[in-house]
Amino acid sequence: MLNETQEGLVLIIDDEETIRDGCRQALEKSGYAVITTEDGPEGIRIAREKRPDLVFVDLNLPGMSGLEVIDILLEDIPHIVLVVITGYASILSAVESMKRGAYDYLPKPFTPDQLRAVTKRGLEHHNLKVEARMLRDAHENMTKDFVTFVSHEMRSPLITIRQSIEALKVVAGDCLNSEANDIIGRCEKRIRNLEDLVEHWLDIRQIEAGTLIREKGILDLSAVVMRSIEDIAPLCEKREITLERDIPKDLPMITGDEESLVRVFVNIIGNATKYTPAGGRISVRIGYDDHYVSATVSDTGRGIPKREHPFIFEPFYRVKEKGEQLEGSGLGLNFCKRIMDAHNGKISVSSEEGRGATFILRFPR
């Protein structure tokens, strides 16, 4: 923030000598460092070298126009703040330059006080821009550090613990009584949940960083859905849930990343399996019209109360039922929503408590 001892390097680009000298006097008196020049190319050269915080640019420069100077400075110098100096009745060009990114304008003739007021405001804006950038960088670095921490310090030990438990069962399984086996079983389950949570969380960070979806291509949604169904089918069988599908043959193609979309469908059909009691039914259908290809996944499970619909795609949100035993991170649907967003697609739910749930995934053709 600016305080009593004014700081800031100001560059003035104006072909009128009286303006340059007047500005220099007024601003130096207030403690600012000032550099002046009469033409655009020289102004750009100085700005690149000295990195001023604030630049006044006369819009009516001979040769290179003020607007061109603005474009180049904004492109080349981060955080730079530009104020245009305009002649009489040139409000339109002032508007044009602000559209291009200038922060303010100063119409001629102006008094030293007006100049100082605009300078103060411009430098304050500059400092805010720098602070915002620093905060953003700090946040990004923190997230990056945390991702590294989670993947090395959490994921690896979890895998080792799970493998050790598996090994323990092989080595000592027969010698253990049923109580000991139960304890080991509970440990295994909790570790698996924790592993799932870590994996989901890392996936979501990867989507944010734009590194999860690497290549999009033309693809056939039915292939995606079939792969997901194959993945889930054994679980359905085990839980005595019927899994039906209805997929038309001549399906139009969509654009997308097959691997991440398979994971979306595994999550959605997986949820249907998880929240549907034994004896239930899940149906997966694909349909299309002139603009969209849509898949619906319906189940006959416990459903989702309407009041919960706005929240279920939020990270970590779970709808808990009384005495619920089902474990989960609450990140599954958030993952799906982000992947759908990255495909310009839409995911929505239609459900009522106790009457099953239908998830609809719509893709542009």
Ligand SMILES: Nc1ncnc2c1ncn2[C@@H]1O[C@H](COP(=O)(O)OP(=O)(O)OP(=O)(O)O)[C@@H](O)[C@H]1O
């Ligand atoms: N088919 C469904 N039927 C009923 N409730 C569902 C269904 N799908 C999702 N839900 C509800 O939405 C919540 C959020 O789902 P989400 O998949 O994000 O998390 P989760 O299944 O609890 O955990 P995980 O992160 O392990 O998938 C769930 O807790 C559940 O209450």
Ligand SMILES: [Mg+2]
């Ligand atoms: Mg889930």
